Amino acid sequence: xxxxxxxxxxxxxxxxxxxxxxxxxxxxxxxxxxxxxxxxxxxxxxxxxxxxxxxxxxxxxxxxxxxxxxxxxxxxxxxxxxxxxxxxxxxxxxxxxxxxxxxxxxxxxxxxxxxxxxxxxxxxxxxxxxxxxxxxxxxxxxxxxxxxxxxxxxxxxxxxxxxxxxxxxxxxxxxxxxxxxxxxxxxxxxxxxxxxxxxxxxxxxxxxxxxxxxxxxxxxxxxxxxxxxxxxxxxxxxxxxxxxxxxxxxxxxxxxxxxxxxxxxxxxxxxxxxxxxxxxxxxxxxxxxxxxxxxxxxxxxxxxxxxxxxxxxxxxxxxxxxxxxxxxxxxxxxxxxxxxxxxxxxxxxxxxxxxxxxxxxxxxxx
Amino acid sequence: xxxxxxxxxxxxxxxxxxxxxxxxxxxxxxxxxxxxxxxxxxxxxxxxxxxxxxxxxxxxxxxxxxxxxxxxxxxxxxxxxxxxxxxxxxxxxxxxxxxxxxxxxxxxxxxxxxxxxxxxxxxxxxxxxxxxxxxxxxxxxxxxxxxxxxxxxxxxxxxxxxxxxxxxxxxxxxxxxxxxxxxxxxxxxxxxxxxxxxxxxxxxxxxxxxxxxxxxxxxxxxxxxxxxxxxxxxxxxxxxxxxxxxxxxxxxxxxxxxxxxxxxxxxxxxxxxxxxxxxxxxxxxxxxxxxxxxxxxxxxxxxxxxxxxxxxxxxxxxxxxxxxxxxxxxxxxxxxxxxxxxxxxxxxxxxxxxxxxxxxxxxxxxxxxxxxxxxxxxxxxxxxxxxxxxxxxxxxxxxxxxxxxxxxxxxxxxxxxxxxxxxxxxxxxxxxxxxxxxxxxxxxxxxxxxxxxxxxxxxxxxxxxxxxxxxxxxxxxxxxxxxxxxxxxxxxxxxxxxxxxxxxxxxxxxxxxxxxxxxxxxxxxxxxxxxxxxxxxxxxxxxxxx
Numbered sequence: 001x002x003x004x005x006x007x008x009x010x011x012x013x014x015x016x017x018x019x020x021x022x023x024x025x026x027x028x029x030x031x032x033x034x035x036x037x038x039x040x041x042x043x044x045x046x047x048x049x050x051x052x053x054x055x056x057x058x059x060x061x062x063x064x065x066x067x068x069x070x071x072x073x074x075x076x077x078x079x080x081x082x083x084x085x086x087x088x089x090x091x092x093x094x095x096x097x098x099x100x101x102x103x104x105x106x107x108x109x110x111x112x113x114x115x116x117x118x119x120x121x122x123x124x125x126x127x128x129x130x131x132x133x134x135x136x137x138x139x140x141x142x143x144x145x146x147x148x149x150x151x152x153x154x155x156x157x158x159x160x161x162x163x164x165x166x167x168x169x170x171x172x173x174x175x176x177x178x179x180x181x182x183x184x185x186x187x188x189x190x191x192x193x194x195x196x197x198x199x200x201x202x203x204x205x206x207x208x209x210x211x212x213x214x215x216x217x218x219x220x221x222x223x224x225x226x227x228x229x230x231x232x233x234x235x236x237x238x239x240x241x242x243x244x245x246x247x248x249x250x251x252x253x254x255x256x257x258x259x260x261x262x263x264x265x266x267x268x269x270x271x272x273x274x275x276x277x278x279x280x281x282x283x284x285x286x287x288x289x290x291x292x293x294x295x296x297x298x299x300x301x302x303x304x305x306x307x308x309x310x311x312x313x314x315x316x317x318x319x320x321x322x323x324x325x326x327x328x329x330x331x332x333x334x335x336x337x338x339x340x341x342x343x344x345x346x347x348x349x350x351x352x353x354x355x356x357x358x359x360x361x362x363x364x365x366x
Numbered sequence: 367x368x369x370x371x372x373x374x375x376x377x378x379x380x381x382x383x384x385x386x387x388x389x390x391x392x393x394x395x396x397x398x399x400x401x402x403x404x405x406x407x408x409x410x411x412x413x414x415x416x417x418x419x420x421x422x423x424x425x426x427x428x429x430x431x432x433x434x435x436x437x438x439x440x441x442x443x444x445x446x447x448x449x450x451x452x453x454x455x456x457x458x459x460x461x462x463x464x465x466x467x468x469x470x471x472x473x474x475x476x477x478x479x480x481x482x483x484x485x486x487x488x489x490x491x492x493x494x495x496x497x498x499x500x501x502x503x504x505x506x507x508x509x510x511x512x513x514x515x516x517x518x519x520x521x522x523x524x525x526x527x528x529x530x531x532x533x534x535x536x537x538x539x540x541x542x543x544x545x546x547x548x549x550x551x552x553x554x555x556x557x558x559x560x561x562x563x564x565x566x567x568x569x570x571x572x573x574x575x576x577x578x579x580x581x582x583x584x585x586x587x588x589x590x591x592x593x594x595x596x597x598x599x600x601x602x603x604x605x606x607x608x609x610x611x612x613x614x615x616x617x618x619x620x621x622x623x624x625x626x627x628x629x630x631x632x633x634x635x636x637x638x639x640x641x642x643x644x645x646x647x648x649x650x651x652x653x654x655x656x657x658x659x660x661x662x663x664x665x666x667x668x669x670x671x672x673x674x675x676x677x678x679x680x681x682x683x684x685x686x687x688x689x690x691x692x693x694x695x696x697x698x699x700x701x702x703x704x705x706x707x708x709x710x711x712x713x714x715x716x717x718x719x720x721x722x723x724x725x726x727x728x729x730x731x732x733x734x735x736x737x738x739x740x741x742x743x744x745x746x747x748x749x750x751x752x753x754x755x756x757x758x759x760x761x762x763x764x765x766x767x768x769x770x771x772x773x774x775x776x777x778x779x780x781x782x783x784x785x786x787x788x789x790x791x792x793x794x795x796x797x798x799x800x801x802x803x804x805x806x807x808x809x810x811x812x813x814x815x816x817x818x819x820x821x822x823x824x825x826x827x828x829x830x831x832x833x834x835x836x837x838x839x840x841x842x843x844x845x846x847x848x849x850x851x852x853x854x855x856x857x858x859x860x861x862x863x864x865x866x867x868x869x870x871x872x873x874x875x876x877x878x879x880x881x882x883x884x885x886x887x888x889x890x891x892x893x894x895x896x897x898x899x900x901x902x903x904x905x906x907x908x909x910x911x912x
Contacts, residue, residue, distance in 0.1 A: 073711045150896040159650050159710045160899060163846050164892050170843050171888035178881050289843065293718055300715060333726035340719020344712040345705055 006225045012352060013225065016308040017218055020057075023050065024214030028207040044203065047210055048278055053318050054213035055275035058220050060298040060314035061307060062267035065224050067296065068305030069233065070260050071240035073158070076165030077268050078292035079172050080140040084269025085282040086176075087139060089189035090123060091132035092200070092277060096193050109191075110184045120182045129196060136273045137266050144265030145258070152254040152261075157243070166289050173287035188283025195277050206278070213274045217311070220267055224307050227263070236260060297336070300343050303352030312351055410437045411474050414462050417447070418454035418488050426494050433501050441505055441514075443473050448498040453485040462488075500530050507534060512544040519550040523582050527558050546752075553578040560586055569602055576606030579617070579753045584610055617755040622872055628761040630868025631768030632830070634861060635823035636841040637848035638772060641860040642816030643695075645849050646779075646792050649703055649813065650714040653721035654845060655838025657817045660694060661687035661824020662833045663728060666737045677742045680825060687821035694724075695817020699810050707809075721838065729835045736834035745829060764826050771822060776857055778815070788812045792855070847891050853901030863902055867891075 007014050027050060030042040059081050066072040098105045102112040106119055125131040147168060151161055179185035198205040227233055238246045239253050247253045276282045285291075294317075302313020317339070324332040347354055413432045417425060429447070432440060446452040446464040452473065454460040461482060462473040470479045490498070506518030515538075522531055535551050542548045552574050559571035572590070575583045584607065591603040636658060643651045664687040669679045698720055706713045745763055750756040779785035787808045790798040799805050824837075831837060848867060852859030867887060874883040898904070 073714075147892075150893070154896045154899055156895060156899050159714065160850065160895065162650075162711065162714060163850060164895050167843055167847060167888050167892055171885045171892075174881050174888075175885045178879075290839075293715075296715060297719075330726070330730055333722045333729075337719040337722035337726065340722070341702055341716045344716040344719075345702065348712070 005229050006222055013308040016311050020214055020217055024211050032207055051210040051213050051278045053315050054217050055271045056318055057311040057314040058217045058271035059268050059295055060310035061220055061224055062264040063295050064299045064307055064310035066260055066264045069228050070236045070257055073162045074165045075162045075292050076169040077295055079169035080265040080268040081272035082286040083140040084136045084272030085276040087132055087136035088273035088276045089282040090126040092192040093189050094127040099193055136269050140265045140269035141262050144262045148258045148261040152257045169287050169292050170289050173284050176284035190281040209278050297340055301350050303350030306352050309350055309352035410435050414473055415459040418460050422491050444498055444502055452488045454488055455484040507538045512547055515547045516550055519554055522554045523580055553580050553583050557586055572602045572606050576609045614754050621755055626869035626872035628765050629872055630865035631765040633848050633868055634768045634864035635826050637845040637864055639816040639820030640845045640849050641857055643813055645855045647812055650710050652718040654820055655842035656721045656724040657691045657820035658824040659838040660691045661821030662828035662837055664690050665825045665828040666739050666833055676740055683825045684822055687825045688818040691821025692814040692818030696810050696814040699813035725835045736832040739828045739833050741829055760829050767826050772861055851901055853903035856903045859903035
């Protein structure tokens with residue numbers, strides 16, 4: 001019954017999930033078991049790259065959930081992603097212990113540079129993984145709860161919501177750039193040593209993180225599917241298409257939107273937490289409004305309101321980004337900019353919509 | 367007075383005669399390579415060339431002789447001699463130069479020279495130094511420019527005065543017409559009186575100093591308030607210090623107010639174009655910042671194309687930037703935005719794409735580095751109102767310019783046919799079309815107007831920020847905040863919100879630091895929008911309904 005609801009009725013999703021699952025199995029095997037000389041060998045670089053894409057796909061999923069199904073355009077989802085990343089970064093920093101450049105048993109290197117005497121209170125507890133994991137979910141969730149409660153309650157919608165979320169991530173970026181905040185300022189958190197006792201640079205650890213990201217993506221997808229196919233999901237679509245009408249029918253529009261927003265923020269935070277150990281750094285640049293807007297473009301390119309379209313979009317846009325930034329960095333912003341314009345003008349349903357149309361036309365002919 | 371001006375006129379006449387004679391010489395002695403070096407006043411020139419030679423006594427005599435000639439370069443040469451910056455080589459006649467840091471100027475003509483060699487400092491002794499000091503004080507105190515006179519008095523306040531100087535200052539005080547210089551003279555005299563022994567005179571001096579904002583006056587008063595043996599004097603000095611402190615606080619407040627308004631005018635300039643495109647038309651134009659950037663680059667372009675017209679460059683750049691940014695705006699509207707009316711979120715994404723393309727275009731066409739934009743002479747410099755309050759002209763002009771642009775736009779919107787049509791279309795498109803307004807043409811023109819104004823703002827901003835590809839990004843969020851805070855579709859609201867945001871930011875800064883102040887303002891705005899989603903001055907009536 002549940003499988004029917006979550007998967008079988010969703011052919012595109014099944015296809016995409018199958019591919020993700022296949023990747024989660026094949027990539028680590030090809031990286032770990034095959035010799036470097038083998039034509040099927042997958043390099044460490046590719047593993048890290050694909051792992052990054054998996055995190056981005058999870059992030060895109062969280063954006064699509066609120067934008068595609070409830071019509072809430074957030075231009076500040078990068079804030080939740082980065083907060084999750086900082087949570088994980090704090091855990092990883094605490095694991096360094098006295099192996100930092102200054103060899104202080106408790107303080108981070110940047111705190112030693114700032115002449116701090118003791119660890120700030122908000123760094124307490126992050127040496128424990130369970131605590132850090134809890135915080136990774138709670139802090140962004142709480143921020144989304146407070147922010148969303150204030151915004152939805154006073155019926156800030158549409159473009160206004162987009163602009164204030166952008167201001168939110170911008171404000172956080174400025175705040176995290178300050179050294180006094182105690183998050184490493186400009187340089188952020190980096191130079192990690194180990195995670196859960198495993199050496200963070202080891203091949204096996206990286207493969208493990210890759211698999212973890214893939215599993216998180218699959219679980220995240222199923223959770224989102226569960227939400228959008230539930231009764232709540234139907235109400236959300238109704239809110240997207242006619243908010244006032246739904247309200248007049250007696251639904252508490254604000255609560256539906258609020259809970260979805262909080263869930264989406266937590267999903268983004270998980271993506272951030274998985275992203276940081278794989279790239280080895282988190283800095284305030286992640287809060288930049290441009291990043292948040294890019295996420296929206298992944299979703300728009302893939303196809304808004306389909307969930308699996310977000311995954312397709314995240315992979316294809318980021319693959320294109322990697323391709324162009326290595327071959328001709330100059331052209332990437334032109335292409336990204338053109339993508340924004342063309343997708344909104346010509347492909348309102350994204351790649352998924354285009355494929356759908358092609359498949360249907362073929363069906364008509366046959 | 368009359369005698370003085372008579373003498374001056376006579377001297378001027380003499381100067382003319384000498385000039386004519388010099389020209390005549392020039393005619394006859396064209397082959398002489400030194401001919402063009404013959405200065406306007408050969409008498410003065412030969413005196414300057416005598417300076418390096420002879421004994422110190424002879425030098426003193428030469429200086430006295432020079433002082434009797436009213437020559438443009440006199441003050442410069444004597445100041446350099448006093449400061450040990452006057453140097454000469456061993457030629458006959460010697461080349462006399464003024465060293466200023468690493469640069470060398472001809473002492474006679476004031477022209478910049480390329481590093482002549484064999485220079486030696488012209489030595490002076492203590493008696494010559496004091497002669498120079500009083501000579502220069504005298505010359506500076508009777509100078510035509512109030513600024514020079516003020517600086518001369520300032521030097522007395524700084525270095526202290528002797529009985530000779532008192533005579534000079536008292537004499538000057540009789541005929542001084544600038545209040546600022548006159549106040550400074552009072553301060554200088556009072557500072558001298560303060561060192562005396564007569565209690566009444568010292569109390570008087572303290573009373574005079576209680577109105578002065580000079581640092582030395584404060585130092586002298588606090589010395590007395592702490593150390594003087596006389597309790598009455600101590601009390602007087604303390605109350606004088608208090609009154610100075612109140613005054614300083616007032617001027618600090620005025621300064622803060624000005625800086626706040628100045629920041630507000632920058633926000634106003636950045637946001638006002640958006641008040642049209644976003645506020646009136648409802649188009650989320652994320653490329654607004656890049657239109658500002660285009661305006662700033664136009665200023666740079668004008669300066670590169672006409673390097674001889676730097677003084678005029680801003681005045682040329684303003685219409686040029688309006689046209690260029692306006693045309694780009696019309697192109698954006700016709701090319702992209704018109705297909706997306708009624709779909710604000712898509713418009714947001716598409717215009718963001720355009721902003722990326724424009725940024726990268728500038729980066730590829732010019733350079734990813736900042737472009738240097740020169741400030742014309744008339745816009746640079748500071749206006750010093752008193753020792754604790756000074757205002758840069760750049761900020762003053764931008765404040766005025768921002769208000770000018772605002773009122774010009776207000777006039778366009780309220781008093782022209784275009785403005786009428788724009789308001790008609792924004793309030794009820796179908797009805798406007800029904801009475802014969804070409805709504806699509808009005809859309810293009812409105813968007814062009816807003817974009818053109820963004821370009822004009824860019825010209826002003828090029829004077830205070832770095833002109834680079836990221837210029838636009840720095841202003842886009844602020845601009846949206848200003849428009850949303852003020853109330854969409856309300857130009858007056860934009861003015862009020864820009865100014866209040868500027869003031870809030872500026873008054874928070876001393877307590878919170880620049881970065882945190884910005885964060886606090888953003889947080890406050892986010893909270894404010896929750897409270898009043900339609901801004902400070904929401905539109906009323908049926909037209910306001912979405």
